[in-house]
Amino acid sequence: MTRATIPYRLTALVVATLAAALGPAWAEEPPPPPSPSDAQKIEELEQRLKVLERKEELAKEESAAKEKEAAKVSIGKDGFSVRSADGAYQLKVKGYLHVDSRFFDGTPDDATDFTDNLLLRRARIVLEGTLGKYFDYRLMPDFGEGRTVLQDAYVDVKLAPEFRIRAGKYKPPVGLERLQSANDLYFVERALPTNLVPNRDVGIMLHGEVAEGVFGYAVGVFDGAADGANIDTDTNDYKDFAARLSVQPFKKGRLFGLQGLFFAISGTYGSSLGGTVSATGLSAYRTAGQVPFFAYRAGTTVAATTILDGDRTRFSPQAYWNYGRFGVQAEYVESSADVRRGADTARLSNTAWQATAAVMLTDDASSWKGVSPKQPFDLKARQWGAVELVVRRDRLSVDPDAFPVFANPATAAQAASEWGAGVNWYFNRNFRWMLDACRTTFRGGAPDGDRPRELVYLNRFQISW
Amino acid sequence: MPMLRSLLRPAAALAAAAALAVPALAAGRTMLNVSYDPTRELYQDVNSVFARQWKEKTGEDLEIRQSHGGSGKQARSVIDGLEADVVTLALAFDVDAIARAGQIAKDWQKRLPDNSAPYTSTMVFLVRKGNPKKLRDWNDLARPGVTVITPNPKTSGAARWNYLAAWGWALRQPGGSEASAKELLRGIFKNVPILDTGARASTVTFVERGIGDVLLAWENEALLVVKDLKPGEYEIVVPSVSILAEPTVAVVDKVVAKRRTRELAETYLRFLYTPEGQEIAARHYYRPRQAEVAAKYASVFPKVTLISIDEVFGGWDKANAAHFADGGTFDQIFGVGR
Numbered sequence: 001m002t003r004a005t006i007p008y009r010l011t012a013l014v015v016a017t018l019a020a021a022l023g024p025a026w027a028e029e030p031p032p033p034p035s036p037s038d039a040q041k042i043e044e045l046e047q048r049l050k051v052l053e054r055k056e057e058l059a060k061e062e063s064a065a066k067e068k069e070a071a072k073v074s075i076g077k078d079g080f081s082v083r084s085a086d087g088a089y090q091l092k093v094k095g096y097l098h099v100d101s102r103f104f105d106g107t108p109d110d111a112t113d114f115t116d117n118l119l120l121r122r123a124r125i126v127l128e129g130t131l132g133k134y135f136d137y138r139l140m141p142d143f144g145e146g147r148t149v150l151q152d153a154y155v156d157v158k159l160a161p162e163f164r165i166r167a168g169k170y171k172p173p174v175g176l177e178r179l180q181s182a183n184d185l186y187f188v189e190r191a192l193p194t195n196l197v198p199n200r201d202v203g204i205m206l207h208g209e210v211a212e213g214v215f216g217y218a219v220g221v222f223d224g225a226a227d228g229a230n231i232d233t234d235t236n237d238y239k240d241f242a243a244r245l246s247v248q249p250f251k252k253g254r255l256f257g258l259q260g261l262f263f264a265i266s267g268t269y270g271s272s273l274g275g276t277v278s279a280t281g282l283s284a285y286r287t288a289g290q291v292p293f294f295a296y297r298a299g300t301t302v303a304a305t306t307i308l309d310g311d312r313t314r315f316s317p318q319a320y321w322n323y324g325r326f327g328v329q330a331e332y333v334e335s336s337a338d339v340r341r342g343a344d345t346a347r348l349s350n351t352a353w354q355a356t357a358a359v360m361l362t363d364d365a366s367s368w369k370g371v372s373p374k375q376p377f378d379l380k381a382r383q384w385g386a387v388e389l390v391v392r393r394d395r396l397s398v399d400p401d402a403f404p405v406f407a408n409p410a411t412a413a414q415a416a417s418e419w420g421a422g423v424n425w426y427f428n429r430n431f432r433w434m435l436d437a438c439r440t441t442f443r444g445g446a447p448d449g450d451r452p453r454e455l456v457y458l459n460r461f462q463i464s465w
Numbered sequence: 466m467p468m469l470r471s472l473l474r475p476a477a478a479l480a481a482a483a484a485l486a487v488p489a490l491a492a493g494r495t496m497l498n499v500s501y502d503p504t505r506e507l508y509q510d511v512n513s514v515f516a517r518q519w520k521e522k523t524g525e526d527l528e529i530r531q532s533h534g535g536s537g538k539q540a541r542s543v544i545d546g547l548e549a550d551v552v553t554l555a556l557a558f559d560v561d562a563i564a565r566a567g568q569i570a571k572d573w574q575k576r577l578p579d580n581s582a583p584y585t586s587t588m589v590f591l592v593r594k595g596n597p598k599k600l601r602d603w604n605d606l607a608r609p610g611v612t613v614i615t616p617n618p619k620t621s622g623a624a625r626w627n628y629l630a631a632w633g634w635a636l637r638q639p640g641g642s643e644a645s646a647k648e649l650l651r652g653i654f655k656n657v658p659i660l661d662t663g664a665r666a667s668t669v670t671f672v673e674r675g676i677g678d679v680l681l682a683w684e685n686e687a688l689l690v691v692k693d694l695k696p697g698e699y700e701i702v703v704p705s706v707s708i709l710a711e712p713t714v715a716v717v718d719k720v721v722a723k724r725r726t727r728e729l730a731e732t733y734l735r736f737l738y739t740p741e742g743q744e745i746a747a748r749h750y751y752r753p754r755q756a757e758v759a760a761k762y763a764s765v766f767p768k769v770t771l772i773s774i775d776e777v778f779g780g781w782d783k784a785n786a787a788h789f790a791d792g793g794t795f796d797q798i799f800g801v802g803r
Contacts, residue, residue, distance in 0.1 A: 047612060050676045051658045057674075058661065088546070 077429045079465045081129075088133040094126035096183055096464035098144070102289055105455035114291050114454075120144045121460070122182060124151065134158055138170075149230065151200060162208040169202045169232065172225070173218035173244035174266045176318035176331040177354070184370040186329075186388075187288070187422055188436050188458040191354035192396040195285040196335040197314060198225035198268070201240070202232065216246040216264075224270045226283045226308070227335055227350075235279040240270030240312070260322035262368070268314040275340075277301065281308030282339065285350075285396060287416060288438035289456035293445060294398055294412045296339070297405075303342040306406040310338025310347075320368050327358040327366035344405050354394030361387040364426075376428035386426040390436075394418050403444070413445025422458075434460040495528045496726055496733065499549035501536035501622050501712065502663035503686045507749040508553070514745065515736050519729070527729070535663035536622030543568065543717065550721055550730045553714045555622020555664075557582075558781035560715045573715040582711035583737035584751035587771060588623070588630045590702035591671065591680040591687040598678045602704045603634040606679065607652025614670050614677040616661045618788070618795050622712075623664035627681040628795065629784060630708035633772040637706060651798045672699070683710070685750035688765070692750075701767070709771040712751075 069085045079094035098121040128138040140152040154168025175197035177190045205220025224240035244266035250258035284295035296306035320329035336349040364386040373386035395417045403409045422436035436458040445451030512529040536555035544566040618624040635646035661667040671680035721727040743753040747762040778784035
């Protein structure tokens with residue numbers, strides 16, 4: 001007999017007892033009053049019934065309280081998560097997969113016909129969460145391109161929204177597109193300025209948001225990664241200092257269309273001495289097709305190799321704005337470094353800029369932080385998701401003083417200029433298809449003048465959760 | 466050395482940013498009072514008056530949150546991490562449990578007057594109008610056919626006071642002994658059909674659900690029912706002997722240190738001893754400590770012979786070990802009684 005059936009049986013018993021005591025309802029004579037012993041029995045039965053009902057009520061309350069205290073497991077568009085009832089402990093399992101293809105325009109004997117590729121650009125599992133309310137963590141290995149690289153591994157101590165301390169390996173607070181999630185990029189590959197800012201570095205950073213996100217700041221000390229580099233350790237005693245200040249001036253205001261306007265300025269300062277052939281502190285720069293178009297001279301000895309030897313600074317103003325179906329972003333980066341090759345020294349300043357515009361063809365909001373289609377793809381409902389067109393212009397210029405001592409003008413280009421256009425089809429928040437065409441022209445970089453232009457078609461199937 | 470030089474500038478910037486960020490943490494004033502079951506109405510009034518006074522004194526807006534439940538259960542929640550700035554619990558033993566967990570200083574009872582118990586109460590019988598079962602004293606509760614409502618002594622402070630009051634009564638009877646007291650409690654708990662987790666839940670069982678012949682209740686809870694909630698439907702029976710119940714209050718040191726609310730929390734608890742705080746307590750049928758206020762409300766509270774925990778049981782630690790710890794007399798009685 002289940003608990004729920006007990007009250008019903010007892011109710012039936014009470015009713016039967018009452019019926020027996022009071023007589024048939026259709027009797028002409030009024031029923032005699034119940035005897036004292038009958039009344040007592042009825043009262044006892046009523047009490048038992050009430051006790052059972054109350055016990056059931058308490059059991060339900062207890063069950064509800066336990067449910068409230070129990071850990072919550074959820075799975076949805078933001079991945080899989082487990083959290084304690086008070087939210088002090090959380091584990092989120094996320095991930096993303098970028099399946100790309102790169103097709104270069106050119107004939108097989110053409111110098112610009114680089115190898116066409118189908119590749120796993122990124123295959124990342126993200127474990128993140130909270131331990132003891134104040135301590136967030138994130139671990140993100142990447143298995144893309146046949147390698148295993150630990151991209152992120154850090155702890156974030158969040159004393160208050162205005163005051164957080166992050167320690168470990170992560171993106172230093174420099175650049176604009178570099179700090180955008182790879183899942184939210186307008187193009188398959190980031191624009192040329194990202195070549196001049198570090199990718200991942202190990203360090204300690206104080207950061208936070210003030211006035212509910214109107215202002216943001218980050219300032220930290222890092223090992224000091226070269227332009228575009230992803231490092232796990234340092235090779236010298238010198239450290240880099242990185243900082244970024246941001247403002248969304250109209251975030252809380254009502255000025256027409258300006259809530260999504262964002263400005264930031266960021267930079268780094270550091271030094272390095274004693275570079276080696278294998279640790280020069282300098283990097284090559286790549287096109288959208290991920291083909292190197294500039295590299296410093298490298299030799300078998302330190303004297304024949306260009307190395308970082310002194311100060312390195314970076315400076316980067318940046319902005320983006322999203323309004324309705326439209327979005328734009330722009331950034332400028334200047335990376336200056338003292339370099340040495342043998343007895344020759346120089347301070348070289350390389351610069352880059354980019355401007356990107358996006359428009360949603362569907363009635364969806366453009367966003368720097370990813371698009372969520374209002375009508376996710378559903379064949380039965382004849383919904384197609386969201387479609388976006390993007391276009392960009394970007395350029396990277398190498399300091400002319402780099403040539404010919406520190407870089408070989410016959411193989412390293414002095415400048416790269418790119419036009420890009422593309423379409424993004426967001427099936428839902430988790431899956432999108434991207435197709436880009438990027439055309440890059442160069443100044444210098446070939447024995448006989450300019451390196452031939454590069455035209456690459458980039459395609460991506462992206463899933464993230 | 467180069468590393469030191471290289472770090473100097475970033476370190477200075479970090480310090481500056483920290484200096485800018487830290488004042489922002491001080492904004493906003495909230496406080497949590499974790500209390501036992503029947504004090505909801507009392508602390509709603511206390512909080513309202515105190516917040517107004519605090520605003521006048523400091524200019525700060527103050528939000529005082531309340532949490533209520535069985536006293537033992539509430540103490541457990543604080544030990545497990547519920548961030549209470551103050552606790553106002555049914556008995557000193559529950560505050561001691563938090564102190565043993567290292568969250569309150571061991572000498573907490575000496576910090577405020579009257580052993581940190583700003584008001585007192587006792588346990589009485591709440592019966593239905595006319596007292597149909599003619600219940601007069603503790604031994605009547607063990608009669609066959611009487612249904613008794615009391616919460617679970619494992620989770621409720623009120624239930625422990627009830628239990629010990631009955632035990633103390635039995636000891637004072639001619640020929641009273643531990644054995645006769647145990648027999649009385651066994652008889653009483655044979656008549657208990659439901660063990661609620663807290664005193665307020667037992668009041669609901671008795672008053673709202675209409676279960677039982679008698680509710681063993683806090684005096685303040687019984688007076689609330691008789692005078693305010695259900696006038697004319699219930700009566701209070703004062704047993705020949707009851708127990709001096711001393712609900713105690715304390716600042717939770719670890720929490721106030723972390724939240725920087727010590728001054729606020731201490732002022733809040735001291736307010737309970739002021740004439741205004743004592744008046745509020747008396748209005749909610751708690752026996753005030755202050756003589757003037759007690760005299761003013763003397764007619765509200767029936768006269769009753771009271772025994773104390775220290776006098777009869779040698780303090781809460783001993784009482785708990787003997788009766789409510791695992792394997793104690795309650796476990797023996799309730800197990801057999803069922």
